[in-house]
Amino acid sequence: MALTIWQLDPANLTPYYNLAICQALAQAGQQVRYITSRYLYDKHLPISQQFTVEYPYFRGISQQWLLKTPRLRKLLRGLSYPINHWQVLQKIKHHQPDIIHIQWSRLPRFDLSFIRAIKKLNRPVVHTIHNVRSSFATDDDITQLGKVYHLCDQIILHTYANQQAFLALYPDISVDKTTVIPMIHAPSHIPNHPYPTRHLFQLTKEHFVFLFFGIIRQYKGLDLLLEAFRQIHKQYPHARLLIAGKPETQSDLQLIYSAKNQPGVIVREGFIPADILWQYFAAADISVFPYRYVTQSAALIQAMEFGKPVIVTDVGGLAEVIDNNGWIVPSITVENLTQTMIDALNTPEQTRLIMGARSAEIVATHHNSQAIAQKLVACYQRLI
Numbered sequence: 001m002a003l004t005i006w007q008l009d010p011a012n013l014t015p016y017y018n019l020a021i022c023q024a025l026a027q028a029g030q031q032v033r034y035i036t037s038r039y040l041y042d043k044h045l046p047i048s049q050q051f052t053v054e055y056p057y058f059r060g061i062s063q064q065w066l067l068k069t070p071r072l073r074k075l076l077r078g079l080s081y082p083i084n085h086w087q088v089l090q091k092i093k094h095h096q097p098d099i100i101h102i103q104w105s106r107l108p109r110f111d112l113s114f115i116r117a118i119k120k121l122n123r124p125v126v127h128t129i130h131n132v133r134s135s136f137a138t139d140d141d142i143t144q145l146g147k148v149y150h151l152c153d154q155i156i157l158h159t160y161a162n163q164q165a166f167l168a169l170y171p172d173i174s175v176d177k178t179t180v181i182p183m184i185h186a187p188s189h190i191p192n193h194p195y196p197t198r199h200l201f202q203l204t205k206e207h208f209v210f211l212f213f214g215i216i217r218q219y220k221g222l223d224l225l226l227e228a229f230r231q232i233h234k235q236y237p238h239a240r241l242l243i244a245g246k247p248e249t250q251s252d253l254q255l256i257y258s259a260k261n262q263p264g265v266i267v268r269e270g271f272i273p274a275d276i277l278w279q280y281f282a283a284a285d286i287s288v289f290p291y292r293y294v295t296q297s298a299a300l301i302q303a304m305e306f307g308k309p310v311i312v313t314d315v316g317g318l319a320e321v322i323d324n325n326g327w328i329v330p331s332i333t334v335e336n337l338t339q340t341m342i343d344a345l346n347t348p349e350q351t352r353l354i355m356g357a358r359s360a361e362i363v364a365t366h367h368n369s370q371a372i373a374q375k376l377v378a379c380y381q382r383l384i
Contacts, residue, residue: 003380004031006092009103010057010084011077012036014130015045016274017298018103020186021376024369026050028377033097035088041246041271046189056091057084081107085114092118099380101126102152108144115151124383128156131295132165132316146170153383156376158183158296159317165295181375183296185305185367189275197279201266206238208345211284211308213244213272214299216252221290221313221332226259228290228338233264236345244268244280281306285352286344290329290337291315301367304359309352311340321366325358 005025009018018034026032032051037058039045047053061076092100100123105111115125127149131137137145149155149170155178157163163180167173203209210229216222222243229241241264247253260267272280281287287303287310294316301321303310310326312318319328329340344352 002029002031003099003377003384004033004095004097005099005101005380006033006035006097007101007103008035008088010035010037010081011104011106012039012057013104013106014298015039015042016186017184019046019048020184020369021372022051022053023048024184024373025376027369028373030373030377042273044273044275046187046274056087057081059084078107082110082113085110089114089117092123093121096121097123098384099124099126101128101380103128104130105145105148108141108148111148112144112151115148119151124153124380125151126154126156126379126383127152129162129166129295130158132157132162132169133293142169146172149173153177154179154379156181156379159320161317161320162295165316179375179379181372181379182366183298183301184369184372185301185363186298187369188277188302188305190278190306197282200279201242201268201283203240203242203266203283207240208236208238209240209242209284209286210311210341211242211244211280211287211303212290213242213277213280213287213303214297216243216245216247216256218249218252219292219294221292221337222252222259223255224292224332224334224337225288225290226255226262226265227334228341229264230262231334231338232341232345235342237264239264239345241265242268242280242284244272246271277302278306281308284308286311286326288341289313289318290332291318292332294318301363305363307356307360309344309347309355309359311337311344313337321362323358323362325355325362 007022022032022034034053038055058077058080100118118125157166157178157180160180163178167175212225232239247256256267256269259265287308289297289300289312291313296317313329313332322328327340327344329336
């Protein structure tokens with residue numbers, strides 16, 4: 001018997017991941033409704049007709065111009081958030097879904113009241129932890145998030161390292177309340193007849209290209225990568241660093257501006273639409289993830305899908321996806337990162353191709369939509 005599952009991400013923080021989850025569950029025969037807000041950065045999200053999408057959050061304040069006034073946007077969204085929660089709660093009362101699965105809690109004080117109200121309706125609540133200790137959370141937020149998680153019937157984490165870190169941060173939550181389910185692979189747009197793309201970035205076949213892509217935030221360690229690459233480029237002038245992404249803060253923007261003047265660095269600043277993302281991977285030899293801290297990375301899974309060897313730091317759950325498909329930086333220092341990148345650069349091309357194929361195999365085996373849907377449905381059924 002099909003379950004009625006509501007997936008909630010009010011701020012639409014991980015749209016590609018959320019849509020992949022909804023699509024996988026729908027293809028597994030479940031009745032799925034995705035409750036969220038408009039995503040302003042990509043007008044061409046891959047939304048399927050196999051499930052329902054509703055946008056009750058932040059209606060009337062999801063205009064592009066508000067992106068230029070972040071403080072006003074944050075204020076308006078904060079005022080709208082509890083009202084939208086109340087509206088969604090009325091829909092839950094009416095439709096009585098079998099499962100409420102929350103992806104993010106951005107304002108835990110409001111989320112706490114929201115989940116308490118759902119629990120009074122005897123609806124099971126599942127919560128995925130994308131960041132064990134959120135970069136935006138204060139110590140008070142951590143306390144409030146602990147109360148939110150304690151109310152939930154089941155907590156989903158993507159790796160065993162994430163599970164251990166979560167239980168250490170929230171020792172009052174039982175391990176039995178947690179389930180490890182790998183991060184789903186959100187299929188990327190790849191043309192039927194892909195073409196060489198290096199010329200798009202002023203690159204030639206003689207260049208060795210490291211790729212850093214994704215939203216640019218301080219914790220992702222781009223500053224460390226730039227310093228490591230500065231040293232590498234002196235020894236290996238054919239090396240190139242391709243940076244693609246949208247800076248989040250003014251300091252991130254300043255870092256990008258300085259990177260544009262660094263020898264061997266190519267910068268494509270701004271949001272990268274899903275339909276041309278493949279061009280960046282086609283141009284790269286290796287993808288680098290020099291994160292200072294993280295829980296798990298959808299960008300990493302994406303790089304592996306494209307068949308790229310990867311360099312990751314030993315933080316969060318990143319190392320758990322490395323199995324003869326890349327290199328692990330033992331501790332995040334410029335020296336360690338530099339040496340690891342040099343090791344990768346000096347690895348024979350045929351070996352790198354084998355490692356890239358292994359990346360794609362890991363994604364297809366452990367992160368495919370069918371396997372993830374089965375694990376999620378099994379988790380949901382235990383709660384009913």
